Amino acid sequence: MTTTELWLPERPASAPWSGDKAREVARAFDPRDLPQTFYANPYPTYHALLEHDPVHLCPDGSYVISRYDDLLRVYRDTATFSSDKKKEFGPKYGDTPLFQHHTTSLVFNDPPLHTRVRRLIVGALTPRAIAQTEPGLIGLVDGLLDAMAERGDVDLISDFASAIPIEVIGNLLGVPREERGPLRNWSLAILGALEPVLTPEQEDRGNRAVVEFLDYLKGLVAARRASPGDPDIDVLTRLIEGDGDGETLSEVELLQNCIFILNAGHETTTNLIGNGLYALMEWPDERRRLIDNPDLIDSAVEEFLRFESSNQLGNRITTVETEIGGVAMPPETRITLCIGAANRDPRQFPNPDRLDLSRKPNKHLAFGSGAHTCAGLSLARLEGKIAIGRFLARFPDYALSAEPTRGGRVRFRGFLSIPARVG
Numbered sequence: 056m057t058t059t060e061l062w063l064p065e066r067p068a069s070a071p072w073s074g075d076k077a078r079e080v081a082r083a084f085d086p087r088d089l090p091q092t093f094y095a096n097p098y099p100t101y102h103a104l105l106e107h108d109p110v111h112l113c114p115d116g117s118y119v120i121s122r123y124d125d126l127l128r129v130y131r132d133t134a135t136f137s138s139d140k141k142k143e144f145g146p147k148y149g150d151t152p153l154f155q156h157h158t159t160s161l162v163f164n165d166p167p168l169h170t171r172v173r174r175l176i177v178g179a180l181t182p183r184a185i186a187q188t189e190p191g192l193i194g195l196v197d198g199l200l201d202a203m204a205e206r207g208d209v210d211l212i213s214d215f216a217s218a219i220p221i222e223v224i225g226n227l228l229g230v231p232r233e234e235r236g237p238l239r240n241w242s243l244a245i246l247g248a249l250e251p252v253l254t255p256e257q258e259d260r261g262n263r264a265v266v267e268f269l270d271y272l273k274g275l276v277a278a279r280r281a282s283p284g285d286p287d288i289d290v291l292t293r294l295i296e297g298d299g300d301g302e303t304l305s306e307v308e309l310l311q312n313c314i315f316i317l318n319a320g321h322e323t324t325t326n327l328i329g330n331g332l333y334a335l336m337e338w339p340d341e342r343r344r345l346i347d348n349p350d351l352i353d354s355a356v357e358e359f360l361r362f363e364s365s366n367q368l369g370n371r372i373t374t375v376e377t378e379i380g381g382v383a384m385p386p387e388t389r390i391t392l393c394i395g396a397a398n399r400d401p402r403q404f405p406n407p408d409r410l411d412l413s414r415k416p417n418k419h420l421a422f423g424s425g426a427h428t429c430a431g432l433s434l435a436r437l438e439g440k441i442a443i444g445r446f447l448a449r450f451p452d453y454a455l456s457a458e459p460t461r462g463g464r465v466r467f468r469g470f471l472s473i474p475a476r477v478g
């Protein structure tokens with residue numbers, strides 16, 4: 056194949072708007088009604104918000120905040136900015152399995168439920184439990200690389216990026232390999248239901264996924280209760296048995312939070328790997344730098360997380376009267392935290408639209424911050440490092456072979472498909 060047959064990724068312009076046009080884009084921003092062009096490249100819009108309307112009032116009365124310092128403040132003040140989503144999800148989902156799932160998972164709760172569940176989950180995701188996944192992870196990645204080398208024409212998402220997290224989390228929770236088939240679609244359907252606007256089909260798919268997932272986990276948990284693993288390395292056994300101080304989860308809390316862990320580590324990590332490999336095609340000089348200096352991989356992963364954050368939005372609700380950036384807000388104001396914009400805030404990141412694999416400091420917010428900081432960040436970093444590092448060592452000349460397909464979602468940013476040639 057000659058290079059003329061390959062697709063060259065076009066590095067998008069980051070801030071094509073200025074002055075009145077930028078002001079107008081910021082003013083009209085509505086996460087519930089976005090133009091198609093937004094999904095390919097949201098960053099010009101984010102820059103318009105950062106510059107002209109950093110505390111942006113949406114038509115539905117909620118606010119979108121974009122500045123790094125504002126996000127940090129909201130993340131840290133959990134008394135004023137609550138994660139409890141019962142009020143918001145009540146009208147959104149009604150009395151449904153989706154409502155029960157999302158309002159029982161730790162990420163959408165405040166203390167005391169959040170503190171209790173988080174302590175158990177963080178206690179279960181021990182450095183030992185994570186370290187013991189590494190040899191299996193390397194074997195898995197190398198197996199996928201071998202299979203791709205044989206084929207030559209591959210899809211970087213289905214043949215690689217999405218095949219990794221499912222196995223890693225499946226191993227961590229001890230889901231038998233032959234039972235992992237439906238996990239990805241359940242996860243996509245349940246997390247997809249968090250999008251700002253839902254079709255009845257999406258809602259229906261999400262509800263069915265929760266019911267099927269719960270059914271499956273009931274059997275898995277019963278089997279593990281009957282035959283427990285080593286709680287130091289088997290995360291599910293640890294979650295079932297509790298922390299040894301008498302603290303345990305109820306059956307509903309256990310099942311719903313297992314679903315959450317299985318989901319949380321899936322699409323996000325798939326997108327970290329896919330977005331990272333794509334960004335390296337957009338930035339050939341940085342790719343060469345990483346090939347020549349493989350030790351850069353740790354800081355490269357941090358930069359991929361900042362540059363194309365897989366989780367672009369977070370949410371909070373005010374508990375009392377407050378203000379952000381001088382804008383007064385009554386209690387029960389809904390706030391969307393735009394991680395994707397904050398990670399491109401020029402006040403925090405010099406030259407933010409440049410991919411700089413040795414960026415320092417790089418205190419991005421891809422994993423959030425404060426009490427709800429991602430509990431799986433060490434595992435996600437390990438997966439990103441091993442997957443992208445080993446891929447690049449094996450296929451330094453990989454290239455697009457057709458136009459990639461984006462996920463087309465505002466909350467989770469990634470690709471459905473990246474056709475590529477690796478041979």
Ligand code: HEM
Nearest residue numbers: 161162319320323324327369421422423427429430431435
């Ligand atoms: C690149 C991959 C990942 C990204 C970008 C990511 C991002 C995030 C973010 C932004 C939050 C905070 C949500 C908030 O404050 O509203 C979060 C929470 C969480 N994540 Fe991740 N995550 C990733 C991978 C993982 C993995 C692999 C796991 C599990 C093995 C995981 C488990 C969790 C859990 C349990 C929470 C809830 C923490 C809490 O509420 O206290 N994540 N994640």
